[in-house]
Amino acid sequence: QVQLVESGGGLVQAGGSLRLSCAASGRTFNSYVMGWFRQAPGKEREFVAAIGRSGGSTYYADSVKGRFTISRDNAKNTVYLQMNSLKPEDTAVYYCASKYGRRIVSGMEYDYWGQGTQVTVSS
Numbered sequence: 001q002v003q004l005v006e007s008g009g010g011l012v013q014a015g016g017s018l019r020l021s022c023a024a025s026g027r028t029f030n031s032y033v034m035g036w037f038r039q040a041p042g043k044e045r046e047f048v049a050a051i052g053r054s055g056g057s058t059y060y061a062d063s064v065k066g067r068f069t070i071s072r073d074n075a076k077n078t079v080y081l082q083m084n085s086l087k088p089e090d091t092a093v094y095y096c097a098s099k100y101g102r103r104i105v106s107g108m109e110y111d112y113w114g115q116g117t118q119v120t121v122s123s
Helices: none
Strands: 004-007 010-013 018-024 032-039 046-051 058-060 068-073 078-083 092-100 117-122
Touching: 004 092, 018 032, 018 092, 018 117, 032 068, 032 078, 046 068, 046 078, 058 068
Parallel strands: 010 117
Antiparallel strands: 004 018, 018 078, 032 046, 032 092, 046 058, 068 078, 092 117
């Protein structure tokens, strides 16, 4: 069982930045691909970014490419999402997720999910 706890959300003006963190329990963090997803009110949950087990491979949704950066620190069992040049349409609850294995995916086939952290971008 893996527990994921997100933090770092909040209210920010358009053009601003936020850094989300996701702390994972367990001793096998580096066995999991990690991903970030988001869900805006009235919309389906969507993929944002994912990172491979060693941190060497990353994958982004087109909507955030060039603005968001995913990274991980396996020594701290933590994955991060640096969000720059935020837009009002980035407003959503952001979820961290983990998937056992090496294949990076953008779908919902992740094994564990956090409770989410709210990000609100004002115009």
